[in-house]
Amino acid sequence: MIIDILVITMMITGLVFFTGTTVGIIRFPDFYTRVHAAGKGDTLSTVMFLGAMSLYILRDFSGESLLTFIKLILIVLYIFIASPTATHAIIDAGYEFRVPYWTRPSDKPSNEDDATDINKTMEDISI
Amino acid sequence: MSAIFTFGVMFGFWIVFSGKFDIFHLGMGVLSSALVTWLSHDLLFDGHTKKLRATLIQIACFIRYMAWLSRQIIVANIHIAGLALSLHPTKHLDPRLIRFKTSLKTEFARFVLANSITLTPGTVTVRIKDDVFYVHAITAQSAGDLAGRTPSEMERWVAWVFEGGTL
Amino acid sequence: MEHFFIGMGVSILFLMLCNLYRVVAGPTVIDRILGVNVIGIKTTVLIILLGTIDRRVEMYIDIALGYALLNFITTIAVARFYQRIAPTVNSDKKESLHSASPSALIDEGAAVAGSAGGKGEIK
Structure with a gap:
């Protein structure tokens, strides 16, 4: 029972992050920000889903389920190494392609709530 | 030394993927693992391996680093999902490209640092040219952590794991 | 529990x-490559979900592992290919390409470029 609740919670969390990835890929303004959404949202949500799966598999414990569990862990480890690498390859190719770059339309100080100190220091450095 | 490690890793993979424990399959596993080890024992671990003790300490340090990194990954995912699901994402975005010089020497440490930068909130490594990292940051705040002249917290962690720096 | 898994699978399919x-x-x-990569990662999860619904995870998980490997290889290969042919595609913009190279993009000594006002934009 407790395992069921844990599995359901983890899966719904993973689904929320998957949704964040998808919506980010559709809504973000340029290629580089889309890469951010794709590269980060997928790792944690995949881990959530596969963790829920491994809990569900280990519920009836046997030698075979242990092997399946180890393979799931292997997939998780592999995705942790491969996903940033694939992201890096894609964004490097896009940079080589000179994909148009989106910046803020104008730096008018309209958003006082967002204008933190770090923003000011950044501009000081860049000048 | 590296041959023994390679054989262990290969045989472990064989057992996991075959899933059979009778004498025939295990014998085939020993044979093929030995063949692969003989052909490519200097690929997986580089030739000048350190002492076993140093390697074990490094693995322990790396596991502690992974614990710190997984917290960063959770923060990054919440950050990006919040940005994507907010009402006006372009209002919060402020993308920029930053550049910084790293003090890490070995290739593997740089690889780990680049992948870690990609996994942490708001930054993606674009390109590494020798010791200069080009990083794309999605907001000004996430750029601020890396842009300073002193090494960032993550770089100090990686240096601590692989090159014996101080934390 | 099965119904919940089926609902999850349908949700993932919708997101794909x-x-x-x-x-x-x-x-x-490059945007298309990015989309295909994300769909592939979701497919890995979906295959394991299917295996759980089918009660034969030990078979489906090998397929999922192979799919994850192939997805990564595909992404790397296609991204590298387009990275290599990019200069020929953009050959008419060669001047702007040089002026926008990373070393020219950022002022020497300054750690930050491409700030909001955009004196150093990529394009």
Whole structure:
């Protein structure tokens, strides 16, 4: 029972992050920000889903389920190494392609709530 | 030394993927693992391996680093999902490209640092040219952590794991 | 529990369809590669979900592992290919390409470039 609740919670969390990835890929303004959404949202949500799966598999414990569990862990480890690498390859190719770059339309100080100190220091450095 | 490690890793993979424990399959596993080890024992671990003790300490340090990194990954995912699901994402975005010089020497440490930068909130490594990292940051705040002249917290962690720096 | 898994699978399938929009309508070819990569990662999860519904995870998980490997290889290969042919595609913009190279993009000594006002934009 407790395992069921844990599995359901983890899966719904993973689904929320998957949704964040998808919506980010559709809504973000340029290629580089889309890469951010794709590269980060997928790792944690995949881990959530596969963790829920491994809990569900280990519920009836046997030698075979242990092997399946180890393979799931292997997939998780592999995705942790491969996903940033694939992201890096894609964004490097896009940079080589000179994909148009989106910046803020104008730096008018309209958003006082967002204008933190770090923003000011950044501009000081860049000048 | 590296041959023994390679054989262990290969045989472990064989057992996991075959899933059979009778004498025939295990014998085939020993044979093929030995063949692969003989052909490519200097690929997986580089030739000048350190002492076993140093390697074990490094693995322990790396596991502690992974614990710190997984917290960063959770923060990054919440950050990006919040940005994507907010009402006006372009209002919060402020993308920029930053550049910084790293003090890490070995290739593997740089690889780990680049992948870690990609996994942490708001930054993606674009390109590494020798010791200069080009990083794309999605907001000004996430750029601020890396842009300073002193090494960032993550770089100090990686240096601590692989090159014996101080934390 | 089975019904919950089926619902999760249908949700993931719907999200993959949404991602397909980026593959079809992506302005550049790199956007399409990105969309395909994300769909592939979701497929890995979906295969394992199918295995759990089918009660034969030990078979499906090998397929999922192979799919994850192939997805990564595909992404790397296609991204590298387009990275290599990019200079020929953009050959008419050679001057702007040089002026926008990373070393020219950022002022020497300054750690930050491409700030909001945009004196050093990529394009």
